[in-house]
Structures are given as structure tokens and as C-alpha cells.
Amino acid sequence: MNIYPAVLASLLCLLLFPLRAGEWEIEAESGGLWFSRNEARIPGDDGTKFDMLDLTGEGPDLYLRLYASYAFNEKHLLRLTYAPVETEGTGTLEEEVRFEDTLFAPGLPTKGTYQFNTYRLTYRWTFFDDERWTWAFGAAALVRDADIALEQGELKENRDDLGLVPLLHFYGSYELSERWSLVLDAEGAWSPVGRAFDVALLAEYHLDSGMYLSAGYRTLEGGADNDDVFTFAWLHYAALSVGLRF
Numbered sequence: 001m002n003i004y005p006a007v008l009a010s011l012l013c014l015l016l017f018p019l020r021a022g023e024w025e026i027e028a029e030s031g032g033l034w035f036s037r038n039e040a041r042i043p044g045d046d047g048t049k050f051d052m053l054d055l056t057g058e059g060p061d062l063y064l065r066l067y068a069s070y071a072f073n074e075k076h077l078l079r080l081t082y083a084p085v086e087t088e089g090t091g092t093l094e095e096e097v098r099f100e101d102t103l104f105a106p107g108l109p110t111k112g113t114y115q116f117n118t119y120r121l122t123y124r125w126t127f128f129d130d131e132r133w134t135w136a137f138g139a140a141a142l143v144r145d146a147d148i149a150l151e152q153g154e155l156k157e158n159r160d161d162l163g164l165v166p167l168l169h170f171y172g173s174y175e176l177s178e179r180w181s182l183v184l185d186a187e188g189a190w191s192p193v194g195r196a197f198d199v200a201l202l203a204e205y206h207l208d209s210g211m212y213l214s215a216g217y218r219t220l221e222g223g224a225d226n227d228d229v230f231t232f233a234w235l236h237y238a239a240l241s242v243g244l245r246f
Contacts, residue, residue, distance in 0.1 A: 025069040027243035032060035033085070034236045037221075038114060040099075040148055041230035042159045048097040049230065052148070055112030056089035063237065074126065077136075081120040083198075085220075085235065088113040099150050102157040111151040113158075116233070119143040122169050122187065131175070138169040140187050142196070148231065159229065165189065165196060179206045183214070188222075196222035200239060210245045 035058050041049040069079040090111045097104045104110060124138040142165040149158035172184040181204045188197035202216035218239045223232030 023071045023245055025067070025071070025243060025245045027067040027069075027241055029065040029067070029239055029241035030063060031240045032238040033063040033087075034059040034061075035087070035233065036236060037232060037234040039230075039232050042099055042148065043228055044225060044230040045227040047099060047230070048095070050093055050095075050097045050099075052112050052114055052233075054093065055091040055110055055150075056087045056114060057091075059087070060238075061087050065241075067243075074129070077124040077126070079120075079122040079124065081118070081122065083120070084115075084117040086113070086115045086117070097150070100157045100159060102150075102155055104150055104152050104155060104157075108152055111149075113147070113149040113151075114233070115145070115147040117145040119145075120167075120187070124169060124171055133175075134171075134173045136169075136171040138171075140167040140169050141165075142167055142187075146231075161229065167196065167198075173204075180204070181206070183216075193226045194222065194224035196220075200237075202239065202241075212243050212245070214241045214243070215239065 035053055035056070038052040038056070039049060040052055041047045063085065066082045067079060069077055071077040088111065090109050092108060093104055093106045093110055095106050120140050120142045122138060122140040124136045126134060126136040128135040143163070144165060145162055147158055147160040149156070167187045167189045170184070170186045174182045176182060183202045183204055184200070185202070186197070186199040188199070189195065198218070198220045200216060200218035202214045204212050204214040206212045216239050218237035220235040220237070221233070224230070225232075
């Protein structure tokens with residue numbers, strides 16, 4: 001399955017909304033990324049559970065996120081998000097690991113690669129907006145492009161996963177002053193076989209030109225637990241971003 005048709009369709013949906021009285025917003029976010037958890041067991045029923053951090057380390061790694069939003073009136077907004085994550089490193093496994101159909105020995109140099117790229121289309125409905133507070137609720141369609149790989153000498157195995165996940169969306173902001181505001185931006189979902197949460201708390205500084213700067217903390221946590229795959233990760237971001245509304 002190719003992810004690009006889904007991404008292009010999402011972008012087309014964003015572009016087709018009427019432009020009159022609307023506001024566009026583009027934003028680039030970057031900074032440092034750390035892992036406090038990254039465990040896997042593949043297959044999920046009879047593979048060997050191992051800690052990917054033994055191979056890749058906890059970080060920090062540099063990351064980049066891109067956003068494009070369109071508010072087609074004061075209450076309704078669409079946002080497209082591109083959020084890639086990839087880290088790799090070489091270490092040793094603490095015990096023999098069965099990963100897919102391959103056995104990897106302990107104590108030998110082993111390269112690990114972890115990828116979790118997401119493409120999201122978010123709809124937001126603002127249900128409260130006054131001089132200070134703004135509260136909004138909505139939903140997101142997330143396309144995940146994930147891959148976990150181990151490489152030890154001539155042995156190499158990977159497990160990739162491409163799928164669509166529905167998320168709930170919540171947004172809140174508080175105007176501290178004419179230029180400063182606090183923003184809570186959260187998306188997530190839970191089920192008996194997995195979960196995903198992406199939550200950010202940011203301080204924004206607004207310039208006269210429509211540009212704004214923000215800084216804060218973001219966390220991404222989740223994974224899946226079923227017969228095919230067990231994988232859970234917890235990521236922490238020191239986030240810096242620049243955006244433009246026009």
C-alpha cells in the first residue's frame with residue numbers, strides 16, 4: 001500500500017474548502033527528541049521482548065514536524081500534519097532474541113532501527129471563544145508508516161506496518177497578554193489492543209506580522225499489543241517552532 005495517495009487526498013481536501021474570509025497557517029516545529037521507553041516483541045505472541053534503547057540509546061535526536069492549517073470560518077479548522085520519527089544505533093542484546101523468523105544472539109554488535117512516521121488530517125470545532133479562553137474539540141485521521149529492524153552481521157530482519165488510526169482531538173488556549181498565550185494541543189485514542197497519545201503544552205509569542213514563535217514540551221506515547229506485534233514507545237520533545245498566519 002502506498003501512503004502518498006492518502007496524503008495527497010488529505011491535502012486536496014484542505015485546499016478545496018472556500019477561501020473567502022478564511023485564514024491559512026503554516027508552522028515548522030523542531031528541537032530535541034528523547035525516548036524513555038521503546039520495547040518490542042515480534043511476533044507479539046511468541047517473539048522475544050527486547051529493549052530497542054539498548055541499541056539506539058535514549059537520544060537526544062533532532063526532529064522536524066510540519067503543519068498546514070486552514071480556518072474556513074471562526075469555528076471550523078482543518079490541519080494537515082507531517083510528523084516523522086526515525087532513530088538508529090548499534091549496541092548489544094541482553095539475551096537471544098527471536099525477531100520475526102530470525103534468532104539474534106546476545107553480546108554481539110547489533111544495529112537497531114526504529115521508524116514511526118505519521119501523516120494526519122485533523123478537524124477542529126471551536127465551541128467556546130472569549131477574550132481570554134478558546135476551547136475546541138474534533139477528530140483526526142492518522143496514517144502511520146512504522147518500521148522496526150534488527151541487523152547483526154549478515155542477519156537482517158524487519159517488520160513494517162502501514163495503517164489508518166482514528167484519533168480524538170482537543171485544543172485549548174489562554175491569552176496571557178496581547179502577545180503571549182498558552183496552548184494545549186492533544187490528540188489520542190485507546191483500545192484494548194493499543195493506544196496513541198500526542199500532547200503538547202506550548203507558550204506562544206505573537207508578532208505584528210502574523211508570525212508567531214512557540215516553545216514547550218510535547219510527549220508521544222503508545223503502541224500495540226496483539227498476536228502479530230507488541231511494541232510500545234514513549235517519546236519526549238523539547239519543542240521550538242515558528243509559524244505564520246495569513
